[in-house]
Amino acid sequence: MLLKEFKESLAKKKNESEISLRRVEIFMEYEVGDIVRTKKQHPCGSKLWELTRVGVDFKLKCLGCGHVVVLERPKALKAITKKIK
């Protein structure tokens, strides 16, 4: 293998591992049972939600009234402003 090719393949591997690491960080950021705060408050007046599912979709249960919403991950990540615990 040429040195140039070797370097390129190393660079590619490094890049891939960084991307997957970042992916893991995003996935690890929230866990089922976490209490989060959202930008918009629910009509019941609560801004706190419990995560009941974390995956491709996020399921959030309103701590004020118990209402459950399902959001796609990107929407959920945008809506959530803070993790309480």
Ligand SMILES: [Zn+2]
């Ligand atoms: Zn509510």
